[in-house]
Amino acid sequence: MAMITHPTKEKNTAFCQIMATGFNRPVMMTGKALTLVVIMILAGIHGCVDIVTDIDFPETEPKIVVHSFISPSDTAVQVMVSWSNPVSLGTSQESIRLIDHATVRIAEKNQPGVVVPYYPEKNVYALSTNLFPITAGNHYTLRVYVDGYESVTGVCYVPFPNNTLQIDRYEVENFDWSELIQLDYSFSDIPGQHENFYAPAAYLDELRYMVEQDTIGTGKRKFQTISGESYISNKGREGRRFVMRAEAYNYRYHWFEGPSEDEIETSNVYLLLLATDEHYYHYHKTLENYFPDNPFAEPVLIYSNIEGGLGVFAGYNRYEIVIDLNTSSP
């Protein structure tokens, strides 16, 4: 069993959660101030008369947690399998417990399916889509067997791509150390027999310092959404055009050594429209609202379509537009 240790695992407070929602500074101050006042009051009341008793917590068995997102555009089907950590064991604060000895099978609906082997270097089960192609309009079943436990299953659907995505406007504002890129983009829902789900996003090429390798690598940084939703359902809005605005800073210098200005300036912007199934949508939507330490909200139960276990098995399809910032003009 492989263990991944988290470099930093801090207990989040409600303040952190409110701040983590991506609000700018005045909002942090608003949220913080309001929360502070209410928490002080509640703490004052409870502080006076608390009587605390230890309660026997029922022992719970760990559950199999499965994560997999499949698409015709991916080179491989990848599946991550891990254990949930029952809180009664008290070890959960430290690590993820990956399962490396499971039998993972993927199948098209009503077909026998194939085994997805384990790749220890990536900590996932993976199978090339050359060997097992994923096609739009199909349902797939994923089953995970672990000795001594009931198998767990998930079913997903791979939708057709939506290629109505277009860039409507982009603007670059220059500052001393960076430039601010602002994008307007949109797409139209293509109504079908069923509800449609989308996950639109914009990304920017970025150079990153890789701690473990001590090198500079490339990565993609997501634009911050200014208006529009990150996960969209067309329910009640069939056929509508969805408009998004997003912005990101493109830094000329990093605080660590590495990238030169020239390299940065060749950056591309990527517009991505994922057409997803309902599981992808519900899972990410509940995660988006997940603030476990917010004392003012009922806890969010994270969506799962893994029968007998936890996690998600979801299908999606991808449409992409690339904009070269150096050759395109705003």
Add this chain to the structure above:
Amino acid sequence: MLLFWLVDWWPRSTMCSGVFWIACITVSSATLTKTFAAPGIAGYDIYVAEESSENQQLQNRYTISGYIYEKGSRETLIGANVIIAGTRLGTTSNNYGFYSITLPADTIEVVFSYVGYAPEQRTLFLQSNIQLDIELTPSIELAGVEISAERTERISQQVQMSRIDLPVFQAKTLPALLGEKDIFKVLQLLPGVQKGQEGTSGFYVRGGGPDQNLVVLDDAIVYNASHLFGFFSIFNGDAIKNVQLYKGGFPARFGGRLSSVLDISMKDGSKEKIQGEAGIGLISSRLTLEGPILKDKSSFLISGRRTYLDALIRPFMDKDERGGYYFYDLNAKANYDLDRKNKFYASGYFGRDKFYFRSRSGGGRRDEGGLFWQNATTTLRWNHLFNDKLFANTSLIYSDYTLKIYMDEKHENNRFNLSYSSGIEDLGIKHDISWHPSPNHMVRAGVQSIYHRFTPSAVVMRDDYNSDFISEVETIKVLESGIYIEDEIRLGDVAKINPGLRISHFQHKDKSYVKPEPRISLLYFIRPDLSWKNSYAAMNQYVHLLSSTGIGLPTDLWIPSTANIKPQSTWQVASGLSKDFIDLGLELSMEGYYKKSDNTIGYRPGASFLLLNDPTGAEQISWEDNITSGQGWAYGVELFAQKKSGRLSGWIGYTLSWTQLQFEEINQGKRYYARYDRRHDISIVGIYELRPSVTLSATWVYATGNAMNLPIAEYPHVTHNPWGEYGDGYFYNISTQGTPFNISPWDYINDYGQMNDFRAAAYHRLDIGAQFNKKTTLFGTPIERIFDLSVYNAYNRMNPFFYYMESQPGRSQLKQVTIFPIIPSLSLTIKF
């Protein structure tokens, strides 16, 4: 002031609509009078046309009508019984103490009775209409009062089911938390009514949420009926005359909420002499004064209550660092009897809770902040008797609820000021008539229109440090109206029926909802003291409380229905048996109910008021987008045995119930048990008069624990990374390089199992109390002194308030927090 509001604020459409409705009803009233008035009969002698053919065959009918008062104070009595001896005929006094009964000419014996008062019996020669006002004498000693079938109206005779009249004098005898007598806490002891959290005064009726209770104080809606985060209700028992709770079988005159109606009437004030009551307890002290303004014409009552902990600790606090909490409330009422046909009432309530802190530090820096919430209501009422059979009341109502959180920081010339507020303000008009043509009919009709102004959230921020000023105030104006008619019909000695129809209307911008709400109650006499009752009621609710915590914080938001948020609706059927054991003075009822709710609204998972509609936010999130709607089911059986009089009085209540909810976005769309789903709920209440000067009391309650979410396990926080590279900004997470998985190094996901899967420990508690009364003199004035001793949670049961998980090496420990162990308290009341 109110007129100013009316002129300044009432939109033209509201005015037209309100005036139109009232014109309709008034015309109808006049038409009734004209149609059914027989010409040539003077004064109040008015026949009913449909009866005149009967009269020709039978005999003349005459009306006995008047007001029923308390002897001495001349306080009107609500719901007093008027029984015609030797028959099953009778009526009750209305909310203003008025009664009317029309009978064939005869010599009759009429018995007037009311719980806690000695009955009065009169022999009348009914040869003409009789106006008869009755005064009943309060009787603390009830043991000696003979109880007979003819002296009291029995539960088995009332067509209305699912209604409980809470005896205020009993409520004042029962033991209470910290000695604060609270009618809401007593309501929680009744079957079908459940408490929320330990010690809090919010209540849940037949599975409905706290916002589904229509709480009206002298016709004015009260939006947040709690002090100190719900630990105490805002109703000061000293100023309250009558409390009626409807759990189902709602008559058509009530509407606007799904689950219950709590109708509270304030005392009018003694018309005889100036008198008062002062009390001092552990939490608060209180003072009530009442008396005549003009002898037998008008009177007043003023009653106030305030906590004083903040004042006591103030001298011990650093003068540069001060903070504290207080609440106060003030009830005031005045009335004026112009003549027998016209009476006027003005009543008002104002109450506030406030937490605050202030500090001063070097360099002239000053910080202050706090949180307060307040309710204000004003009602102006005009009672008018068109004739002895036709009574009308018109009310003008104002109600306001505000919550505010504020912070203010001053340093040199810079200031940072932030305030958040939310609230609701109402202006309403209401016109009701009751018409008593014969003992076999009692017709009620009326109309109501309320103009609501909501402020779901208002944020104002001034930041001199960053030269920032933000002011975002959103107000929503809506109009809610209703028109109704109902008739309580007696079908001989076999059955009674009360059919009714209410049509409700709601307007928000261009969107309007019109919903018919049929209501019916049926009673069938199996035996004279045993009846079978059935009811059906459809209800709609257009204003909603968004509660994210379930613990009744004042920070919950009131919001209206809109084009996107449909009104909540419900229908309820109930069936039950009522039996009177006349010799024992005991009432027994058993009711089963089934309630289905639709468009029930709640926050989307994870949403809460602090994240909503923040005007400074990059992402504007509207409260409308944070609402999810679903459906609910509640069903159960309630048993209630009550003894209202005698040396030993009290009740035993048992409820077996189920409450389930289903929201598309919660629990993956599967049904789940609501937080306050209670399989079993038992309450036993006993009051024993040991001696005339000593009363002992005890209550014992048992309830199944709340259904709640508790994390049972944690698992990785994984999101999809469509690039399969380094993730969306999580630099450290190199272990999944080249995979489509972003694993957050900071967060884990809690596995709660199914929604509300964890059951808190069962709740049970015994409270005991004793009251010692003594009549004595103070400075030569005769007074009554009452010592009240209460022991809350007498056997020190550690009931759960909330749970949390504490991580320890090798194992996490679940902790349960109790907030009220055994708490004795003492209070002193002086009546003068």
